[in-house]
Amino acid sequence: MYELLLSGGLLADPERGTLRAGDLAVHDGRIAATGAPGSLTAREVLDVDGLLVAPGLIDLHTHVFPGRTGLGVTADSVGVEQGVTTVVDAGSCGSDAWPHFRAEVSAPARTRVLNWLNVSRHGLVHGHSELAGGARDLDTAATDALLREEHSAVRGLKVRMSRSVLGDSGLAPLRTAKELAGAHGLPVMVHVGNEPPALAEVLDLLGEGDVVTHAFHGKPGGLFGAGSEPLPQAWAALERGVRLDVGHGSASFSFRTARRALAAGIRPFTCSTDLHCRNTDGPVRSLTDTLGKLLALGMPLMEVLACATVRAAEVLGLAGELGTLRPGSAADLSLLRLREGAVTFTDAEGERCEGSRSLVPYAAVRAGRHHPPTSREAGV
Structure with missing residues (x-):
């Protein structure tokens, strides 16, 4: 049985260019496996419904x-x-x-x-x-x-x-x-x-x-x-x-x-x-x-x-170790909410740009250890 399971989220895999529903298991500080929703088990389960599970x-x-x-x-x-x-x-x-x-x-x-x-x-x-x-x-x-x-x-x-x-x-x-x-x-x-x-x-x-x-x-x-x-x-x-x-x-x-x-x-x-x-x-x-x-x-x-x-x-010369969802890589993961809705961004010159989507950090997993939700998103 794996140590930690992130269940119910969307696996955002920039390396493969895919976004799919799935579970991700962590063991001994490493990504152990990914699979279809409900296909993996672990001693601790994090419900990440509605979140992107991205490489750290x-x-x-x-x-x-x-x-x-x-x-x-x-x-x-x-x-x-x-x-x-x-x-x-x-x-x-x-x-x-x-x-x-x-x-x-x-x-x-x-x-x-x-x-x-x-x-x-x-x-x-x-x-x-x-x-x-x-x-x-x-x-x-x-x-x-x-x-x-x-x-x-x-x-x-x-x-x-x-x-x-x-x-x-x-x-x-x-x-x-x-x-x-x-x-x-x-x-x-x-x-x-x-x-x-x-x-x-x-x-x-x-x-x-x-x-x-x-x-x-x-x-x-x-x-x-x-x-x-x-x-x-x-x-x-x-x-x-x-x-x-x-x-x-x-x-x-x-x-x-x-x-x-x-x-x-x-x-x-x-x-x-x-x-x-x-x-x-x-x-x-x-x-x-x-x-x-x-x-x-x-x-x-x-x-x-x-x-x-x-x-x-x-x-950084760390391809395959960081920045990936591949099994065997470091279990560094960012849990993000893709928020739909009007948002205004400002650049370094004060110019504003209107957007329709934003990425909001929810929590992180670093070397297999869960770091709780940020105060901005806690309880949402």
Whole structure:
């Protein structure tokens, strides 16, 4: 007999693109089986009637280093408490602060916490110009050692390539990040924003598996440059296997840019939030709210869910372990309510978009352990 059974829900499987009634059994922290309604038994049964049973949502870009940085929120507040089973901190921590991050953030969290290690040794601990000091902001030996020794938690490097961060460092930190990560077969996540450097120059340095976060911002010098068509370098990067990530943030997601990109045939590969203490009350709020914005833009439900499940797991090198409903994979599951009805979403520029559906987190199962309904949905 299995330990836990989720019964009566709709199995939302973005990997296969299917949505079907069915039961899912969990045993020893793993998905043990899926089957037709009523076909499985377990010692504990959760009635999930009316809910989507989806692979555990993965937020590829968060800031969860409170106390040590000015942006941090607790991992669980944007993780299991919002129906999200994995959060990835995106550059809050560099090599200098890694022992503190591991002990203060990863170890006590109920949410799975992974890391994009900042190529700057400081991360964001000393402010937001972590690469303006040139070579003295880098400790390549320590970063290289962490990529080798902490590979289960550190899934790649983060480098912020915008004017306010870099000072006179130019493209050098990105080249360093690419060399260090490439030596370990890991990707780089690149923050893009206000030029310099030009987005075209940044894209030319990226290869298969690398991630451009904030890809759909509305600032000057984005995907479309000063023209009406996407940059040639953007098309070339996509052909090389570079992934475009939403990375909403306080100032980095524009409905206008996203609409133009979708019309041109450029779609988000992944959807993350860039959640931190300055945007949890808006415009970002949560991963499910951000996914709802993609629904409002006309993207299909299964594609939207894939952006925060199977595709996000692929980016992290964890395909088959996370982001899937396959038996044998980690029993990380998000229980979501697909709510029908008018809803208004707001982007980082204050533009509103009317939608007809929203995703509301109900509860989470993380490594086989049930985390009760969120207060927003309790008793509904």
